[in-house]
Amino acid sequence: MSKRSFCYFDNNATTPVAAEVLEAMLPCYTEHWGNPSSAYRFGREAARRLEDARGRMAAFINAEPRELVFTSCGTESNNTAIQSALSTHPARHHVVTTAVEHSATLKYCRQLQQRGIEVTFLPVEEDGTLDLHRLERSIRPDTAVVSVMWANNETGVLFPVEEIAAICRSKSVSCHTDAVQVAGKLPMDVKGLGVDMLSLSAHKFHAPKGVGLLYVRSHSRFQPHIIGGQQERGRRGGTENVAGIVGMARAAELASAHLTEENTRVRALRDRMERGIFKAIPGAARNGAREPRLPNTANISFEGVDAEGMLMALDQAGICASGGSACTSGSVEPSHVLVAMGLRPERASGCVRFSLGRANTEAEVDCLLEVLPGIVKRLRESRPG
Numbered sequence: 001m002s003k004r005s006f007c008y009f010d011n012n013a014t015t016p017v018a019a020e021v022l023e024a025m026l027p028c029y030t031e032h033w034g035n036p037s038s039a040y041r042f043g044r045e046a047a048r049r050l051e052d053a054r055g056r057m058a059a060f061i062n063a064e065p066r067e068l069v070f071t072s073c074g075t076e077s078n079n080t081a082i083q084s085a086l087s088t089h090p091a092r093h094h095v096v097t098t099a100v101e102h103s104a105t106l107k108y109c110r111q112l113q114q115r116g117i118e119v120t121f122l123p124v125e126e127d128g129t130l131d132l133h134r135l136e137r138s139i140r141p142d143t144a145v146v147s148v149m150w151a152n153n154e155t156g157v158l159f160p161v162e163e164i165a166a167i168c169r170s171k172s173v174s175c176h177t178d179a180v181q182v183a184g185k186l187p188m189d190v191k192g193l194g195v196d197m198l199s200l201s202a203h204k205f206h207a208p209k210g211v212g213l214l215y216v217r218s219h220s221r222f223q224p225h226i227i228g229g230q231q232e233r234g235r236r237g238g239t240e241n242v243a244g245i246v247g248m249a250r251a252a253e254l255a256s257a258h259l260t261e262e263n264t265r266v267r268a269l270r271d272r273m274e275r276g277i278f279k280a281i282p283g284a285a286r287n288g289a290r291e292p293r294l295p296n297t298a299n300i301s302f303e304g305v306d307a308e309g310m311l312m313a314l315d316q317a318g319i320c321a322s323g324g325s326a327c328t329s330g331s332v333e334p335s336h337v338l339v340a341m342g343l344r345p346e347r348a349s350g351c352v353r354f355s356l357g358r359a360n361t362e363a364e365v366d367c368l369l370e371v372l373p374g375i376v377k378r379l380r381e382s383r384p385g
């Protein structure tokens with residue numbers, strides 16, 4: 001891979017495709033490009049590669065291969081999970097989720113409200129954590145599904161999904177988790193976790209964009225969202241993205257191999273970056289609980305600075321960071337996650353998310369720590385009034 005001329009601290013938005021992943025994918029385009037649903041040998045070779053990848057993805061999350069449905073992205077997986085729970089429980093018209101979900105869940109639920117579905121958006125505490133008693137009380141006899149993210153993409157704060165799944169089980173309600181930010185950062189074991197459905201997205205762990213996964217526990221009811229052919233055992237129409245899926249499976253193996261590094265070297269880099277920022281810049285503060293949190297994510301507010309100016313100045317210094325989620329950047333609205341955490345609008349508009357990855361080095365963090373205090377000082381001085 002070519003050497004980068006910039007520092008990339010936005011790994012929660014997307015990650016580069018690993019060289020090994022691209023290498024695993026190429027034969028799916030050049031030689032084995034058959035349709036996995038075709039009956040002749042050439043098609044069956046593609047099907048063999050697809051099923052091999054399914055086995056590896058199943059091993060990655062400790063699921064059975066038949067429990068996996070390949071999708072086009074994390075967004076499709078989340079939409080499908082919630083829609084399926086509603087349509088397989090036709091007498092239930094209520095969904096429980098949180099106010100800090102990714103837009104792939106949040107906006108889908110808002111759209112469901114317009115179709116007459118009742119949705120409870122659970123609030124969070126100031127540190128971004130959930131009150132589980134409140135969650136338990138929000139579950140009603142007509143609740144079809146509880147959909148709660150495992151790790152927040154903006155703050156890195158982790159929700160106790162194992163406990164939430166246990167609450168759902170005790171109330172016989174289906175439990176879905178958006179685990180997109182967890183892949184490659186924490187070990188995943190769906191059996192131990194006890195959820196009914198779980199979403200992943202390949203491009204967040206060094207595989208290509210446009211591939212996702214939905215785990216659906218055996219014997220749970222399921223209704224497809226994308227209707228068409230009998231692919232994915234009738235659970236998702238559309239010819240599978242074989243190359244993308246093969247790439248995702250290779251990326252999953254690499255993610256397992258890098259798990260320790262994420263939790264030692266990358267975590268230490270993130271902590272060093274945070275300490276350096278707090279030491280050098282007055283009026284800088286972390287948003288969200290320090291623990292439990294993803295090892296790579298830091299969300300920091302800089303008093304008296306707006307994120308837009310900050311991100312532009314960082315960009316000019318060759319540093320990629322984000323104002324929260326990639327999907328809201330470019331808009332001036334403060335992040336819904338930080339607003340849900342009760343941040344004053346002045347503080348919420350001065351927040352920057354730095355999300356590290358396995359390619360980041362100490363030298364890059366040093367570079368950030370060198371330029372950041374000057375940028376903040378300059379922006380504060382140039383503020384009107």
Ligand SMILES: *Cc1c(COP(=O)(O)O)cnc(C)c1O
Nearest residue numbers: 073074075102104153180181201
């Ligand atoms: C990126 C992301 C998604 C969306 O995944 P896509 O594959 O980009 O659709 C969903 N949830 C979370 C938490 C994410 O970070």
